[in-house]
Amino acid sequence: MRWILLVVLSALLGIYGGIVYSQAAFVAVPSGIGIRAVDKIALDDVIPNINIWLKDALVGRIDKARDDMIAREYPNLLSDPGVLSVPRSKDDLIALIASRSWYKNRAQRDSIEAASRPR
Secondary structure, eight states: OHHHHHHHHHHHHTEETTEEOSSOSOOSOTTOOOOOHHHHHHHHHHOSOHHHHHHHHHHHHHHHHHHHHHHHHHHHHHHOTTOOOOOSSHHHHHHHHHHSTTOOOHHHHHHHHHHHSOO
């Protein structure tokens, strides 16, 4: 029970693995993630620090998402007549892609795909 409370409090306070993220634009799991005591025992058997592991897993997935987004949308950016120059940094490139009217995020793409399926 103490472990679940610690996870919830850590998430609410923005503390992960001893690091405080005060300038985050988005808190990933504000309500915390409850883990049963028996599951915590199993995790402790293979993961030395669950908070660091979760943070590292999320950072790795973000890096992959950034690379996938750029690879998928870069050709659209190059063919957009309104784009006069392409930024060098990934952050600026992603911001430019997201600002274009033709860009659709995953939820929007899934919605468009679902609407186009025959019923």
